[in-house]
Amino acid sequence: MPATAGVRTGIGRIAAGVAMIAAVVPVAVTTAAPAALAGSNGQQIAFNYTGPAYGFAYLEGFNQAGDWVYSPSIPLDSSGYGQLNGWWWRGFVTVNFYYQNGTWARGNTCTVPTDQWGDWTYC
Incomplete structure (x- = not known):
């Protein structure tokens, strides 16, 4: 196997990990109750x-x-x-x-x- 194949595999694993984190983070952020803007939502x-x-x-x-x-x-x-x-x-x-x-x-x-x-x- 050429050396570049190992590099590509490692980059692929990193990209997959980043994609998994990106998929989880927006869900966690949107589940919190929104803060009230001054005088507009309570x-x-x-x-x-x-x-x-x-x-x-x-x-x-x-x-x-x-x-x-x-x-x-x-x-x-x-x-x-x-x-x-x-x-x-x-x-x-x-x-x-x-x-x-x-x-x-x-x-x-x-x-x-x-x-x-x-x-x-x-x-």
Whole structure:
């Protein structure tokens, strides 16, 4: 077998490996939920009334991709105010407020618009 045949076989194997990687990468990238563009596919939420001082809150509802999700714990400050940055919501969302000791204080359900001028809505 000539020396060039071994080189061609090696190049063929490399090309096949690259093709396999290229075929897998676009699938992995497209399966992630798209990020919301500012004010165009959901809103970030701040509270329009205060919860218990130094308590915490949780949100549950639909995100920008239409999936039902639960937020991480949102700490409330001394005035009972809190907000959750970087999470985008749309449609029906429920806010549950808890006292510092973990006892439920109250809840509120609101409708979050899909789009509006700004990035934030109050719930």
